[in-house]
Amino acid sequence: MGAGGRMAVPTSNSVEEEKPLKRVPCSKPPFTLGEVKKAVPPHCFERSLIHSFSYVVYDLCIAFLLYYISTSYFHLLPHPFPYVAWPIYWALQGCNLTGVWVIAHECGHHAFSDYQWVDDTVGLILHSSLLVPYFSWKHSHRRHHSNTGSLERDEVFVPKPKSQVGWYSKYLNNPPGRLLTLVITLTLGWPLYLAFNVSGRPYDRFACHYDPYGPIYSNRERLQIFISDAGLLAMTSLLYRVLLAKGFAWLVNVYVIPLLIVNAFLVMITYLQHTHITLPHYDSSEWDWLRGALATMDRDYGVLNKVFHNITDTHVAHHLFSTMPHYHAMEATKAIKPVLAEYYNFDGTPFYKAMWREARECHYVEPDEGDANKGVFWYRNEY
Secondary structure, eight states: OOOOSSSEEOOOOOSSOOOOEEOOOOSOOSSOHHHHHHTSOGGGGOOOHHHHHHHHHHHHHHHHHHHHHHHHHGGGSOTTTHHHHHHHHHHHHHHHHHHHHHHHHHHHTTOSOSOHHHHHHHHHHHHHHTTOOHHHHHHHHHHHHHSTTBTTTOOBSOOOBGGGSOTTGGGGOSHHHHHHHHHHHHHHHHHHHHHHOTTBOOOSSOOOTTOTTSTTSOGGGHHHHHHHHHHHHHHHHHHHHHHHHHOHHHHIIIIIHHHHHHHHHHHHHHHHHHOOTTOOEEOTTTOOHHHHHHSOOEEOOTTHHHHTTTTTTOHHHHHHOTTSOGGGHHHHHHHHHHHHGGGOOEEOSOHHHHHHHHHHHOSEEEOOTTOSOTTEEEEEOOO
16 A cells, blocks of 8 residues: 555554554655656547447446346246345346446546537436436536545545544444444445435535535536436336336345445445545645545455446546546556555455444544644544
8 A cells, every 4th residue: 555654553453453554645746747647648548439338338238138137037946046046136236237337427527438418418327327316416526526635625425523523423433333334324325425415515505416506516507407307307207117017026126226236335435435544634724636636545346346447446546537538547557656656545455344444443534633734634533
């Protein structure tokens, strides 16, 4: 993982001893974004409509194949094999549809093609099919990229200082409490964020991704929020018709449970990219765009890296060059590592272990006592 920083960070005692982790550098980098960009081969910034669509076709073919097998053959299996087959389908389809989600996310960054209308059309269709308000999330996510690491202006998984942490938090600082928190976060975190801005940036009034007149959006963005809502209404209407035709159990097995897995992976991926005991956060006195973009973590999800189109292990490059298509991100990551040096952050801890560790270690942020850089905040877990 990226070394550098001022000090080693001890982790809490646990059954499995962990080596101290070194904080990533929080000082101004000795390079510019332009210098980093020069290290990347120029073709990595080229977007191919055909190449991008090939991933859409591939993922949708896999989705249809899994759907066909499950609906055509599972009911023919002797008891109790359907109880084994359906969970396998849920896991495979959930992972595959997470890849579809990632492609729609790429459309929102204008990284799918050279044509904005193509990107928005594809993104709207794919995200609406997964009950995501495409334009609504596109605009809030763009602000996340513009303000990554800022305690005042970042949009998602914004940590709180100790003074703002809820009174109940210390009672959840134990294994049962962490398990409960993780279950709620992975199952309800995404819809709660969209509907109530939970874990998002605080606004001066109620913020909701479905509200065209909410504080998240500007006047010029409101029409597109209506379009996002229309996409969701169309998908909801379709699901209602499927419910009437196929029944509740069929819809839950074929669509709802895989969608819950997609939502869980989305929350997990985002959380682990921006939550790590070695990553700094900044207030307005210290924050700048480059340091904020570098305060992200590449992770290793094993074979799922490819299924998720490498959004997991090329996130640093993605924050530096968000319009770069995913199929060039691995090459770009290799190219920028020598330039970033200790500012490049990677943690190869298996994601399921990492989720538990970060839930244990990363409760709130505070600056170091006696540190001259009072605008640099680090994760803590002591109450």
